[in-house]
Amino acid sequence: MDEIKMTTSAPLHYWQLHDAKAHFCELVRRVHREGPQRVIVHSQGEVVVIAAEDYRRLRGVRMGSALIEAIQASPYRNAKLEAPGHLCLSGM
Template sequence: MTKKTKASPPSSPALGSWQLQDAKARFSELVRRVRSEGPQRVSVHGRDEVVVVSVEEFNRLKGERTGAALIDALQASPYRDVEIEPKRASMPVRGIDL
């Protein structure tokens, strides 16, 4: 005869770290923790694979796509005053009959 034991509820993951199967099963809790505690790591087979972050944090990290960084880099260049004039090569023109 086998002895039946009462299954204990799954334990709460360590602060900011989830195994994939726990993250899938308790996704709502994962989202709540992202909002209240910050980024949460999700591991697969013991290796950190992804980090879940809030949309505000994602937008902050991604930055705005204004082109400002490119403009700043070009303006800081020591070659800023170099004139770039494309060479124009004369192309042979083929005559046509109309």
């Protein structure tokens, strides 16, 4: 999944700030079930609450299998690490 989960049956839900505070657990459940939720903050516009996994994906943080795949695809995959700060390339 390379994009944020959005369902066509459930439109992006808007929350007033006081409702988001009062029903925070429900807000979090909807983030996981339906996708991003918007919270309207009158003096500052709005914010969007998203799942941490989606945030990491948007920020480009590589984790788990994606990191392993990136290392395996690297031309330096056979590099041997020695003392801190030193890189010894084998076969190059």
